[in-house]
Amino acid sequence: MNRRDFLEFLSLGSGAILTSNGLVLSTSAQGNPVYGQELRADVVIAGGGLGGCAAALAALRNHLTVILTEETDWLGGQLTQQGVPPDEHAWIETHGATQLYRDFRTAIRNFYKQHYPLTHEAKAEPFLNPGEGAVSRLAHEPRVALAVLHQLLAPYLSSKKLTLLLEHKISGAEVTQDKVTALQAQDLRQGKNITLVAPYFVDATELGDLLPLTKTEFVTGTESRRVTRELHAPEKADPENQQAFTMCLAMDYVPNGNHLIEKPAEYEFWRNFKPAMNPPWSGRLLDLNYSDPKTLKPKALGFHPEGVPTGQMLNLWNYRRIIFKNNFVPGTYAGDSSILNWPQNDYFLGNLVGVGEAELKKNVQRAKQLSLSLFYWLQTEAPRPDGGQGWPGLRLRGDLLSTPDGLAKYPYIRESRRIKAVFTVLEEHVGAENRALITGQKENNLAADFKDSVGIGYYHIDLHPSSRGHNYIDFASLPFQIPLGALLPQRMENLLPANKNIGTTHITNGCYRLHPVEWSIGEAVGLLTAFALQKKVIPRAVREKPDLLQEFQKTVRAQGIATQWPK
Missing domain, CATH: 3.50.50.60 (FAD/NAD(P)-binding domain)
Structure with missing residues (x-):
């Protein structure tokens, strides 16, 4: 399969099937x-x-x-x-x-x-x-x-x-x-x-x-x-005690860009939300601090979408990075791409199992609002190493997930x-x-x-x-x-x-x-x-x-x- 066929396959989107001999088909052809x-x-x-x-x-x-x-x-x-x-x-x-x-x-x-x-x-x-x-x-x-x-x-x-x-x-x-x-x-x-x-x-x-x-x-x-x-x-x-699920989100970073999304409808709620947990959470959910999974003590995290080292702290950008531009010929990508699937966008205010269809849809929608709110917080309020706030060059990449909103097609399920x-x-x-x-x-x-x-x-x-x-x-x-x-x-x-x-x-x-x-x-x-x-x-x-x-x-x-x- 040559590069032209491959690009055609990508353009076909969800219905595309790439066969073992390189043919590009549509599911409707089956x-x-x-x-x-x-x-x-x-x-x-x-x-x-x-x-x-x-x-x-x-x-x-x-x-x-x-x-x-x-x-x-x-x-x-x-x-x-x-x-x-x-x-x-x-x-x-x-x-x-x-x-x-x-x-x-x-x-x-x-x-x-x-x-x-x-x-x-x-x-x-x-x-x-x-x-x-x-x-x-x-x-x-x-x-x-x-x-x-x-x-x-x-x-x-x-x-x-x-x-x-x-x-x-x-x-x-x-x-x-x-x-x-x-x-x-x-x-x-x-x-x-x-x-x-x-x-x-x-x-x-x-x-x-x-x-x-x-x-x-x-x-x-x-x-x-x-x-x-x-x-x-x-x-x-x-x-009813079930693990959080997550609406993952794809993003990239364009240096000096401005790709601010519209302020999510539930942003103020999530911006100020402090999880009520036992043992206690570290503070606000939208923060670069969280409860260390092993010790449950507050732990600081780093974030820098240019992949710059963040000292002893884990750089969350690198954690689930799916495109590292330095692996590709210069000029292929303006920046790296990463997946937003962190402790800060785990949704635990409701379940998907054992609830009715209306409750399920409501919980999925609120989980989407949480992920979009975290993304907006990163764009506008996240602390930068230079003392500033926000990374407006962050960009939603729904095309990487074949969705119009940048969010995954389906919740990430941890428990069934x-x-x-x-x-x-x-x-x-x-x-x-x-x-x-x-x-x-x-x-x-x-x-x-x-x-x-x-x-x-x-x-x-x-x-x-x-x-x-x-x-x-x-x-x-x-x-x-x-x-x-x-x-x-x-x-x-x-x-x-x-x-x-x-x-x-x-x-x-x-x-x-x-x-x-x-x-x-x-x-x-x-x-x-x-x-x-x-x-x-x-x-x-x-x-x-x-x-x-x-x-x-x-x-x-x-x-x-x-x-x-x-x-």
């Missing part, structure tokens, strides 16, 4: 479903985030037909539509993720090397980091990840093994006893419905939307310490409904301090060894401030496994989770919710559907029968998914 009738496949996957895409790719490469629905017009979930550069662990380049996930990351780097005017030094860098963001070894534009996902899926679209329904939301379900028999998908553009039928269904939605629709048992919020015995769990359960699983991952299995209490060892502890492991992952246990006024909970975890039992609902036979809706607790969700782990969960679920269909058994039987479990784990490992960390 054929439209007949509304009011049925579509059938081996598996229906609701939700086109990283877990949904990984589940689809795993099922497809194992010769299943797949229907994949996505509520927005972009695949990729937190990496694309939510605007969040990948949060990953220190060993991601060599291990701790599936081979397919590492191939996906390599393809993103190759996309830049093939289509962007990189400097010679950047092009020669094997571990290219386009944005040099502090949060990731591969901070990049959401649209590039979208292009690579479509490259991976294109052969299956072409062969009609995959039916992709963008801007479709699951609106209903048909259930007979312990099985889902069909889902209803609504076309959000036309308001029409189509019935989706399959032997297996996967809930890869961001909020676990299929669970209440299918009457699958689930939990929300915090469990009590009495039930889970977790060191950091509260004494009382609270289903969670299935009541055959096995639930507890803090004692993966939390470093809690694990030490269980084992009696202060050092050299390992996470629990799960005999039914179908993947591995790592992230510290990171819980953002909650809707019930709980401040950060952030502490060390151990490199962990993904147990098959956590992917199995206690009762339902043919519905599987593939996002943040697996069998974790409020606490352990904090380390199972990040990009590579969600991908690993989805890929394992895609393989499980293929294996269960091949063996003519329900997924629970794979775990219950030792011979089947060993055979499935052998299949998993043969397809590039490690089940144990290197010793």
Whole structure:
């Protein structure tokens, strides 16, 4: 694909599909479903985030037909539509993720090397980091990840093994006893419905939307310490105590520019807002001070959109920077681009789970106002090193997210409904301090060894401030496994989770919710559907029968998914 074709692809926007042989197509060219009738496949996957895409790719490469629905017009979930550069662990380049996930990351780097005017030094860098963001070894534009996902899926679209329904939301379900028999998908553009039928269904939605629709048992919020015995769990359960969500925002900086936005309608509220939290927040939310997640003591942050060092303080501009202009031929970019996803625009005054549609929309709208208010504060009032105030050269970049307002297409979700699983991952299995209490060892502890492991992952246990006024909970975890039992609902036979809706607790969700782990969960679920269909058994039987479990784990490992960390 030459540069002219690439620019045409970018201009096509959300409907564009870049195929593996370089062809630029539109989703409309793939054929439209007949509304009011049925579509059938081996598996229906609701939700086109990283877990949904990984589940689809795993099922497809194992010769299943797949229907994949996505509520927005972009695949990729937190990496694309939510605007969040990948949060990953220190060993991601060599291990701790599936081979397919590492191939996906390599393809993103190759996309830049093939289509962007990189400097010679950047092009020669094997571990290219386009944005040099502090949060990731591969901070990049959401649209590039979208292009690579479509490259991976294109052969299956072409062969009609995959039916992709963008801007479709699951609106209903048909259930007979312990099985889902069909889902209803609504076309959000036309308001029409189509019935989706399959032997297996996967809930890869961001909020676990299929669970209440299918009457699958689930939990929300915090469990009590009495039930889970977790060191950091509260004494009382609270289903409404859920982590903050965030409306991310894309921006760049034009030196000496003036790109002031209109003052947001809720600016005065957010400018003066002081979170009421326990333990206390550091002061005002719109400030360059915040509560240190680990100590909860006030901590100063820096901000300089020209990337100038800010002493011992983290420069927030560099934290989620997705374009570092020095990686590109001089003159390509006027300045760097970054994502606004900081503690200061976490929204914790309401939930998205367990509320009605009107309340959900209100909370999303207020979260947008918070992010725009923070951006306006940066433009007008943020302290500068020279003693002045504000950076009017900051510019909203909605084009980087394919939105008119500069905000992401969808909220960044940290916590979902969670299935009541055959096995639930507890803090004692993966939390470093809690694990030490269980084992009696202060050092050299390992996470629990799960005999039914179908993947591995790592992230510290990171819980953002909650809707019930709980401040950060952030502490060390151990490199962990993904147990098959956590992917199995206690009762339902043919519905599987593939996002943040697996069998974790409020606490352990904090380390199972990040990009590579969600991908690993989805890929394992895609393989499980293929294996269960091949063996003519329900997924629970794979775990219950030792011979089947060993055979499935052998299949998993043969397809590039490690089940144990290197010793």
